[in-house]
Amino acid sequence: MESSGFKEVFDLCPTGIVITNHQLIIQDANAAAHRILRVRSLTGVSLGVLFDEVSKLHMETFSRYIKSGKQISLDCRFKNQNLEGWCELSATKVNSEEASNDTIIWSIADISMHKHRESELESLAYYDGLTGVYARHYFLHLAEQHMLNLRVNNQPFCLLVVDLDKFKQINDQYGHSKGDEILQKFASVTKDKLRKSDLLGRIGGEEFALLLPGANETVSLRIANRICHEITTISQQPKVTVSIGIALVSEPKDSIMQAMKRADDALYAVKSNGRNHARLGKHFHPV
Numbered sequence: 001m002e003s004s005g006f007k008e009v010f011d012l013c014p015t016g017i018v019i020t021n022h023q024l025i026i027q028d029a030n031a032a033a034h035r036i037l038r039v040r041s042l043t044g045v046s047l048g049v050l051f052d053e054v055s056k057l058h059m060e061t062f063s064r065y066i067k068s069g070k071q072i073s074l075d076c077r078f079k080n081q082n083l084e085g086w087c088e089l090s091a092t093k094v095n096s097e098e099a100s101n102d103t104i105i106w107s108i109a110d111i112s113m114h115k116h117r118e119s120e121l122e123s124l125a126y127y128d129g130l131t132g133v134y135a136r137h138y139f140l141h142l143a144e145q146h147m148l149n150l151r152v153n154n155q156p157f158c159l160l161v162v163d164l165d166k167f168k169q170i171n172d173q174y175g176h177s178k179g180d181e182i183l184q185k186f187a188s189v190t191k192d193k194l195r196k197s198d199l200l201g202r203i204g205g206e207e208f209a210l211l212l213p214g215a216n217e218t219v220s221l222r223i224a225n226r227i228c229h230e231i232t233t234i235s236q237q238p239k240v241t242v243s244i245g246i247a248l249v250s251e252p253k254d255s256i257m258q259a260m261k262r263a264d265d266a267l268y269a270v271k272s273n274g275r276n277h278a279r280l281g282k283h284f285h286p287v
Contacts, residue, residue: 016087016108022063024048024104036087036110037078047106051076055089062091063104075111085112128202130180131187139201143211143256147249156250158220160210161263162190162227165241165275167206174238179206185234186242190227209260217280220246224278232276241276243267254284 010017016033020026029042037050048056055076062072073090088111094103126138149155171179191200199211212220224244231242245267247259266281
């Protein structure tokens with residue numbers, strides 16, 4: 001930074017700028033870089049230590065192999081104790097006659113807010129906003145992965161469709177806020193009864209689906225009846241019960257949609273026979 005004019009522009013630039021050697025040791029940094037990285041003095045500090053190990057690895061790879069004049073852009077996660085979030089690093093390498101004197105110019109932009117919004121949108125896409133369980137389309141996507149696993153590794157599973165009984169009456173009599181509370185309690189209690197490998201998704205207003213990898217009909221029926229019992233304890237007024245239909249998926253020619261249909265048919269049979277219990281659906285029969 002020999003030119004005083006350039007130094008003034010460098011210091012006043014609103015974009016964070018850091019200059020390092022080929023070993024990522026910071027030689028100079030402007031005021032904006034100090035502000036973004038929240039470090040009082042950056043000179044002599046390794047740029048890599050300010051970020052997580054994955055980011056550091058990308059930086060080191062760039063510093064070794066990128067050619068002069070080429071640019072790279074990285075999304076890097078802060079490791080600074082005083083800062084949580086992300087920044088975008090864009091860099092250009094300026095080679096000298098001796099590799100040991102190579103210089104890398106990094107521009108730094110705080111993208112923590114962007115990453116936060118990205119995470120929120122991802123959550124909206126994957127999870128049901130009210131109950132925190134998988135959203136319908138993502139649950140079905142994961143179920144299709146288990147269908148593929150069945151065809152490749154012969155790993156069967158059971159699909160359960162669960163419906164909260166007379167839920168419309170609960171909403172009409174006690175209000176939608178009470179209905180929402182019951183849905184949340186149902187999801188929480190049900191998740192507590194499942195293994196980490198099991199899937200739970202909300203596929204309709206008061207309708208949920210479970211996927212139990214490796215479970216046979218006997219095990220699935222036992223789990224379903226346990227859920228039926230536990231749900232009766234989540235509310236004394238109004239009284240809450242559920243009905244559950246179960247479909248075994250063990251044939252490669254089966255499909256998630258056909259299994260859901262068999263579980264739905266079993267569910268409606270439960271609804272027609274007193275509710276508040278579980279029933280096994282018909283087996284798959286290829287046409």
